[in-house]
Amino acid sequence: MNKRRISIEDIARRAGVSHSTVSRALRDNALISPKVREEIKRLAQEMSYVPNAIAQSLQNKRTNTIGVVVTSIADPFFAEVVEGIEKIARPAGLSVLLSASHRNFEQEMAAIDTFHRRRVDGILVADSRISKQHIKQLTQIAVPTVLINSQTEDQSEILHSVAIDDRLGAKLATEHLISLGHTAIGYLGVGDRSRSNQQRLEGYQMALTEAGIPPNTDWVSISDEYDTRTSDVNTGKNMLSKLLSAEVTGIFCYNDMVAVGALLACQELGILVPRNLSLVGFDGIALGSYVTPALTTVSQPMLEIGGYAMQMLLDLLEEKTVENRVLSPFLVERGSSAALLTI
Amino acid sequence: MNKRRISIEDIARRAGVSHSTVSRALRDNALISPKVREEIKRLAQEMSYVPNAIAQSLQNKRTNTIGVVVTSIADPFFAEVVEGIEKIARPAGLSVLLSASHRNFEQEMAAIDTFHRRRVDGILVADSRISKQHIKQLTQIAVPTVLINSQTEDQSEILHSVAIDDRLGAKLATEHLISLGHTAIGYLGVGDRSRSNQQRLEGYQMALTEAGIPPNTDWVSISDEYDTRTSDVNTGKNMLSKLLSAEVTGIFCYNDMVAVGALLACQELGILVPRNLSLVGFDGIALGSYVTPALTTVSQPMLEIGGYAMQMLLDLLEEKTVENRVLSPFLVERGSSAALLTI
Numbered sequence: 001m002n003k004r005r006i007s008i009e010d011i012a013r014r015a016g017v018s019h020s021t022v023s024r025a026l027r028d029n030a031l032i033s034p035k036v037r038e039e040i041k042r043l044a045q046e047m048s049y050v051p052n053a054i055a056q057s058l059q060n061k062r063t064n065t066i067g068v069v070v071t072s073i074a075d076p077f078f079a080e081v082v083e084g085i086e087k088i089a090r091p092a093g094l095s096v097l098l099s100a101s102h103r104n105f106e107q108e109m110a111a112i113d114t115f116h117r118r119r120v121d122g123i124l125v126a127d128s129r130i131s132k133q134h135i136k137q138l139t140q141i142a143v144p145t146v147l148i149n150s151q152t153e154d155q156s157e158i159l160h161s162v163a164i165d166d167r168l169g170a171k172l173a174t175e176h177l178i179s180l181g182h183t184a185i186g187y188l189g190v191g192d193r194s195r196s197n198q199q200r201l202e203g204y205q206m207a208l209t210e211a212g213i214p215p216n217t218d219w220v221s222i223s224d225e226y227d228t229r230t231s232d233v234n235t236g237k238n239m240l241s242k243l244l245s246a247e248v249t250g251i252f253c254y255n256d257m258v259a260v261g262a263l264l265a266c267q268e269l270g271i272l273v274p275r276n277l278s279l280v281g282f283d284g285i286a287l288g289s290y291v292t293p294a295l296t297t298v299s300q301p302m303l304e305i306g307g308y309a310m311q312m313l314l315d316l317l318e319e320k321t322v323e324n325r326v327l328s329p330f331l332v333e334r335g336s337s338a339a340l341l342t343i
Numbered sequence: 344m345n346k347r348r349i350s351i352e353d354i355a356r357r358a359g360v361s362h363s364t365v366s367r368a369l370r371d372n373a374l375i376s377p378k379v380r381e382e383i384k385r386l387a388q389e390m391s392y393v394p395n396a397i398a399q400s401l402q403n404k405r406t407n408t409i410g411v412v413v414t415s416i417a418d419p420f421f422a423e424v425v426e427g428i429e430k431i432a433r434p435a436g437l438s439v440l441l442s443a444s445h446r447n448f449e450q451e452m453a454a455i456d457t458f459h460r461r462r463v464d465g466i467l468v469a470d471s472r473i474s475k476q477h478i479k480q481l482t483q484i485a486v487p488t489v490l491i492n493s494q495t496e497d498q499s500e501i502l503h504s505v506a507i508d509d510r511l512g513a514k515l516a517t518e519h520l521i522s523l524g525h526t527a528i529g530y531l532g533v534g535d536r537s538r539s540n541q542q543r544l545e546g547y548q549m550a551l552t553e554a555g556i557p558p559n560t561d562w563v564s565i566s567d568e569y570d571t572r573t574s575d576v577n578t579g580k581n582m583l584s585k586l587l588s589a590e591v592t593g594i595f596c597y598n599d600m601v602a603v604g605a606l607l608a609c610q611e612l613g614i615l616v617p618r619n620l621s622l623v624g625f626d627g628i629a630l631g632s633y634v635t636p637a638l639t640t641v642s643q644p645m646l647e648i649g650g651y652a653m654q655m656l657l658d659l660l661e662e663k664t665v666e667n668r669v670l671s672p673f674l675v676e677r678g679s680s681a682a683l684l685t686i
Contacts, residue, residue, distance in 0.1 A: 065440070065461070074426045079417040086416065086443055095461060097408070098441045100429055118408070118438060233633070260633050267635065290576070290603050292610065292635035 006049045015043055066313060067097045067115030069108055069125045076285045077255070077302060078126055081148060084306025085124060092314055094121070103192060103228045105129045116143060122313040127193070128152050144316035146309045151195045160316065162309040162325045166196045169298040169329035170203025173252040173280040176296070176331055178211045181340035182250035182278060184219065186243035188262060190235055190254045191225035197254060200282065204252055218246040236261020244269075249277060249340055256281035256288040259295050263336065274338035284332060293335030300329050349392045358386055409656060410440045410458030412451055412468045419628045420598070420645060421469055424491060427649025428467060435657055437464070446535060446571040448472045459486060465656040470536070471495050487659035489652045494538045503659065505652040505668045509539045512641040512672040513546025513595065516623040519639065519674055520593035521554045524683035525621060527562065529591035531582055531601055533575060534568035540597060543625065547595055561589040579604020587612075592620060592683055599624035599631040602638050606679065617681035627675060636678030643672050 012022045017040070025032045025040035032040075068085060070078040082098065089096050097120060099111035108129055115123050126148040147161040170187075177185050187204045189197045201222075205215045221242040223235045230238070236258035243251055253259035259281035266273050273279055273293060281288055284299025308325055315322045355365045360383070368375045368383035375383075411428060413421040425441065432439050440463060442454035451472055458466050469491040490504040513530075520528050530547045532540045544565075548558045564585040566578045573581070579601035586594055596602035602624035609616050616622055616636060624631055627642030651668055658665045 072426065073416075073429060074419070074422040076417070076419060076422075079419070079422045082441075083415065083417045083443070086441070090442070095440050095442070095457060097438050098425075098429070099433070099438070100426070114438060264633065287630050287633065290607065290630065290634050 006047045008049075011040065011044055011047060011049060014047070015040055062121050063119050064093055065095050065097055065118065065120045066122045066124065066310075067099065067111070067118070067120040069099050069101050069111045069115075069123070069128075071103045071127045072100050073098060076287060077283050077300075080285070080302035081126060081306040081309075084303035085310045086306075087303070088307045088310035088314070092310075094314075101125075101127075101129075103127065103129070105131075109134065121317055122146070124148060124309050124313060125150070144313055146312050146316070148305060148309045149196065151193055160312055160322055160324060162305055162312060162327070164300045164305065165326050165328050166199035167203035167206065169282055169300075170200040170252065171207045172329065172331045173282065173298045174204045174207035175211075176280060176333070176337065177250035177252065177278060178207065178213070180250070180278065180337060182248075183213055183340075184216075184246070184248045184250075185213070186219045186221065186246065186248035186251040188236060188239055188243060188251050188253045188258055189220070189222035190232060190258060191223045192228045193254070194225060197222065200252075200254060216246070219243065219248055231261075232257035233261035233264070236263075237265040240265045244271075244277075250280070250337065251277065252280050252282075254282060256283045256285050256295055256297055259297070259336070260287065260291055263291060263295075273336055275341065278337040278340075280337055282329075284329075289334065296334045296337040297332050298329045299332045301327060349387075349390045351392075354383065354387050354390060354392060357390065358383055405464050406462050407436055408438050408440055408461065408463045409653075410442065410454070410461070410463040410466045412442050412444050412454045412458075412466070412471075414446045414470045415443050416441065419630055420626050420643075423628070423645035424469060424649040424652075427646035428653045429649075430646070431650045431653035431657070435653075437657075444468075444470070444472075446470065446472070448474075452477065464660055465489070467491060467652050467656060468493070487656055489655050489659070491648060491652045492539065494536055503655055503665055503667060505648055505655060505670070507643045507648065508669050508671050509542035510546035510549065512625055512643075513543040514550045515672065515674045516595040516625065516641045517547045517550035518554075519623060519676070519680065520595065520621060521550065521556070523593070523621065523680060525591075525593035526556055526683075527559075527589070527591045527593075528556070529562045529564065529586035529589065529594040531579060531586060531594050531596045531605060532563065532565035533578055533597040533601060534566045535571045536597070537568060540565065543595075543597060559589070562586065562591055574604075575600035576604035576607070579606075580608040583608045587614075587620075593623070593680065594620065595623045595625075597625060599626045599628050599638055599640055602640070602679070603630065603634055606634060606638075616679050618684065621680040621683075623680055625672075627672075632677065639677045639680040640675050641672045642675045644670060 008019055008022045012019045021032060022040055025037040026044060066089060068082060070082060086096050101108035101111055112123060122144040124146050128147045128150040130152050145159060147159055149163050150161055174185060187201055189201060208215050221239040223239055232255060240262045253262055259279050262279055263273055266277060271277055281295045281297040284297050288295035288297050312322050351362055351365045355362045364375060365383055368380040409432060411425060413425060429439050444451035444454055455466060465487040467489050471490045471493040473495050488502060490502055492506050493504055517528060530544055532544055551558050564582040566582055575598060583605045596605055602622050605622055606616055609620060614620055624638045624640040627640050631638035631640050655665050
């Protein structure tokens, strides 16, 4: 017997409804009542219906466009991540729509909303501030979404993500300073990046504890969590004094821009880096190797982070199973950190 | 007599053709023969037909998307320009599609081609390498296009542009060094940016000549014009030695990244900036104020350049008359330039 492929027509005939009703029901179109949708899906499964991928893709009306939300296009970290996204998106025939959130939750949601109205095939959000209730909203719309280095506390299982291991990175930075003989080590943090700042603080504390150094609250200086406007360079400049009063000899900074700010403040105050103070950054942006002295840093593979997130989106579009990725950063030793001078 | 608005139906009746034939002919649809299109357009004009803007906009199928081609998303100069573009595009309800050309003519054309297929409403191209024949091709497609700091020699009148005054900027930089007492002044250029490099060289020579200093070919060091892969920082590092042999005391660098490269090379060679050598950059990227010493530079208003180009595109979309803009850069004095030490 010649086993013919089951078509939508076959299901329509069995169910006694029209071709378009079946087609809509299988695509979960709201024009069809939930009850009928369930009934038709059950029937399709029973009849071993396999959807035609090409026809489905036409029905889906793919736009071959993906939307990317970054905090700021001019941020050197996210510029590298977007470069990594585009490198994978272009050969896959996908164009990249770009929007900036400026670390503002409303602007982030507005950008995502615009992307939905433009019928993008998928969305990548960097440094997301989406809350739990909005995650529900997002997942209902069913546009595949991947978060990059998200600041969201409740990492829902429904959302996909690529992230750096912040705790590990902070631990590497702090252990590096400890290995150089420093024991009074500060952390200069950025309050408005709630999740990554918290995790970097924890990694820092963990390294101290493991080395038998009791953490000291005077060694921690974190900018206001509601201050989303001060540039990271200014945060580094402004928040340094508290740590200097606490007489730390080494500082792990939230990121390279904060470390650059601390470095500039040291130059103004006549503090020699690394002779009087060692500084370690986080990110590994190119800028860090141009300042004097060049920054020791915990490097994130920025191009790869963008590339992995984009590849995850491509896999989701092909309905493959994907797993969230946590990438490991690595230490890059340069001139801004040195062995503690014993007098 | 009640003068009724002439509709497409009226023209169709007079011409003895269908509504859709008239509609297509007025939109220059290739399905209608050129002869019939001409005939119908003549008739429409004779009958004083005024197209309905809303209907036309629906027919035009505006996508409310613009395409932006930059050399590299991770280039801090273009990142600022794109930030300026998005600041104007977003409140106008336009989304930004971004693509990178990597200073490669083929990649630039491929990006523009993709934008055409995506039916963008307009295109912005930064650092364009489009040749004369391709400009013709572009203008035939009739998507409003604005070039930003174009490298195209033949600036066709058909294309629109926003550009910095490269000659003026170079003159300001060189005059600054002359005012500090320098007479042996070098130019460190980038050959693959043919037009802006040539104009900056001319501005430099102009300033020397006006000051009565005969230009000296030994004072000019320009990277290979076919080398599009070396980063500007490396160009600055590699091309410095020729100028040092020529014993210049001040150097005007093509841009800030080249100046950073020259600065790093000086640090390796033990040459003190500005004590032994003054350096002046071009662009005014944030990075220039983080290096030691901070760079004296000729600043381009990057956000404004992006904003003006985007506003020009909006004007073109509303069929307003626009005029090409040439913006003036300005000198920012910082630590990398100082008075010539007379021994």
